[in-house]
Each structure stands twice: as C-alpha cells, then as structure tokens.
Amino acid sequence: MRLKFIRPMEPELYDDPPKGDEWIHEIKFDGYRTQVIKDEDGIRFYTKRGFDWTGRYRFLAEEAAGIEADTFIFEGETIMINDAGLSDFHALQAAVSGRRPSPDLYLVAFDLLHLNGHDLRSMPVEDRREILHGVILGGGRIQFSEAMPGTGDAVFHLVDKANLEGMVSKQEGSVYRSGPTNQWRKIKCFEEKDMDIIGVKREPGNAAQVLMADAGRYRGGAFIAFKADKRKALWDRVQGKVGGPVPKGQKKDKAEWLKPGLVGRVRTLKGEEDLRHAKLVDFWEDKRGKGGTV
Incomplete structure (x- = not known):
C-alpha cells in the first residue's frame, strides 16, 4: 500500500x-x-x-x-x-x-x-x-x-x-x-536591536514594513504593528525623508528609500545578522543624521 x-x-x-x-x-x-x-x-x-x-x-x-x-x-x-x-x-x-x-x-x-x-x-x-x-x-x-x-x-x-x-x-x-x-x-527567542530606518514598503494587501540597515549594511524588513496614532506619526516622519539612496543590491522601485536620520528599534530572531520574523517596536529621530548604506 x-x-x-x-x-x-x-x-x-x-x-x-x-x-x-x-x-x-x-x-x-x-x-x-x-x-x-x-x-x-x-x-x-x-x-x-x-x-x-x-x-x-x-x-x-x-x-x-x-x-x-x-x-x-x-x-x-x-x-x-x-x-x-x-x-x-x-x-x-x-x-x-x-x-x-x-x-x-x-x-x-x-x-x-x-x-x-x-x-x-x-x-x-x-x-x-x-x-x-x-x-x-x-x-x-x-x-x-x-x-x-x-x-x-x-x-x-x-x-x-x-x-x-x-x-x-x-x-x-x-x-x-x-x-x-x-x-x-x-x-x-528574540532580541531587540537599534537600526537605521532607510526605507518603507507599502503594498496593497500586504502589511507595511520598514527597511533597516545596521552599521551601513541593509538587513531586511520589519513589520509595523502600531496603533493608528503612532503609525500616523511614523508616516509623517517618513514623508519628510523620501528620496534617499538605494542600498546596493536593491531595486529603486522596491520601496520608498529615505534620507538618513530616522532610527528604529526592532524585535527579531536572536543570533541572526539579517532580520527574521522582525517587528518594529519604536522609532525616533537621530539628530546626528547618521546613515548611508552599502
């Protein structure tokens, strides 16, 4: 059988x-x-x-x-x-x-x-x-x-x-x-990391993501699960930074790429260089304006 x-x-x-x-x-x-x-x-x-x-x-x-x-x-x-x-x-x-x-x-x-x-x-x-x-x-x-x-x-x-x-x-x-x-x-097992927010990805029918870089290197996306008021605050910050450089190996039309200065804290699987099962838990403005990706 x-x-x-x-x-x-x-x-x-x-x-x-x-x-x-x-x-x-x-x-x-x-x-x-x-x-x-x-x-x-x-x-x-x-x-x-x-x-x-x-x-x-x-x-x-x-x-x-x-x-x-x-x-x-x-x-x-x-x-x-x-x-x-x-x-x-x-x-x-x-x-x-x-x-x-x-x-x-x-x-x-x-x-x-x-x-x-x-x-x-x-x-x-x-x-x-x-x-x-x-x-x-x-x-x-x-x-x-x-x-x-x-x-x-x-x-x-x-x-x-x-x-x-x-x-x-x-x-x-x-x-x-x-x-x-x-x-x-x-x-x-998860850990939290602070990374640069270098882009956002918003597609109809899919959950919105922020795209992150760590020490100048692109590390992937993190989902956004904020309530309406905090989500609006994030989008307001994002709109003022659209037009940033496209990371090496990424497509220009894949996302809205951002100018440096926005930082996020992400919760991601432990022990990984790149983000996996990641979620954005907070964000803020980095007044030093650090950023850039390779």
Whole structure:
C-alpha cells in the first residue's frame, strides 16, 4: 500500500512557555519541517507543504532506507550545523538550493505517525515518541529529538542563553491532528536591536514594513504593528525623508528609500545578522543624521 503525505500538526506561537508538569519540551531547530515516508515504493522526503524533496535530501534518504521497518511515516526538522554547533538556516537554504544534494544535512526526528501498517496518530504523543526513539538508529545523520528536562521556564532560559531559535512544548496525552493546535506550542527567542530606518514598503494587501540597515549594511524588513496614532506619526516622519539612496543590491522601485536620520528599534530572531520574523517596536529621530548604506 502506498502511504500518502499527512498534513502536519502545527504548533501555535506563544510568548511564554506553558506552566505545569504535563508538557514535553524540545529544542526548536532552525531548519525545514520534513516528513519521511517508507512504503512499497521506497523512501520519500516531503516538505511542510507536501512537495517531494527526496532528490535534494538524497544522502538522508539513503540513511533512512536503513531503518528496520517495513513502512513508516515520521516527522523531523532538516538542518545544517555551523562551526559553533548551532543549526544554520542560511547555510541550509544555500545547500538545498544547490545543484547537487548536500551530504552535510542532518534530520532531527520528533514524531512517528505510522509504523508497519499501523496508524499511530491517536496514540498519546509521549507514546509515539517512545516508539520513534526505538526505531531511529542513532549515531548517523538522522537523530532523535530528545526532550529537555525541567520546567518550561527553565528550558526556555537555557535555550535563550544558548542562542538557539526557541523551543516547542507538547502537551502530554495529545493526539496527532493536522493543522494548527495549542496543544503544541512554539516559543521563539528574540532580541531587540537599534537600526537605521532607510526605507518603507507599502503594498496593497500586504502589511507595511520598514527597511533597516545596521552599521551601513541593509538587513531586511520589519513589520509595523502600531496603533493608528503612532503609525500616523511614523508616516509623517517618513514623508519628510523620501528620496534617499538605494542600498546596493536593491531595486529603486522596491520601496520608498529615505534620507538618513530616522532610527528604529526592532524585535527579531536572536543570533541572526539579517532580520527574521522582525517587528518594529519604536522609532525616533537621530539628530546626528547618521546613515548611508552599502
């Protein structure tokens, strides 16, 4: 029987980890959500959206073929590791988009949905994970996502200090149901940075963004979530600065580029040079008029 891709169960984003002892806490690795299927047609690797990326993950697929089971569906995160031992999303993007499959990928497996003809999705998550732990070979590039001991607050403190992307908390007893759920929760690690606002991007149907530079280098966009009065104050400041230089590598018509002098504080994922999941939290005029980008 050919097994079909199962739409993933998706954790909801929370600001703080859950309280209580009835939660399993795992590291949130910075990579691509991946579903691995083995059936009579062999091994297949799928993205979160159900695209077949087996060719891009060829070396992982060869290792998955060695798992001793007739059929399975398990999920994990495909990652690359940098010299500091941390998952590196930008290196992963480059490796996956290359012409040749990279042998330097890892897969951290965290849930088992199907095994040897049995649908396991109605089992409690802790039982599915226990079975998965016994199935994963270990020692290679496919690893099991170990639970972190301690309370949610304690785990988040450790994850934050280690400059990891965040954590995922899963309620004990939860069954697997495709789509968003608050029984799985992701808590990301953020930091705040002060950067120069060098442009704004306002397109119909899309959330407005400010475009930022740090130490003269373009770093990307941050979404604006201000209330009406503060948003109006921002636009008033922006209008007086339209006509600034276009950063190297950017298109003139991509945004309204601004003259130097406007500074913003952004909340962005920790440990990243460029902005990711960023939000503008404040802005002000820099009377020194510093700016310029390369």
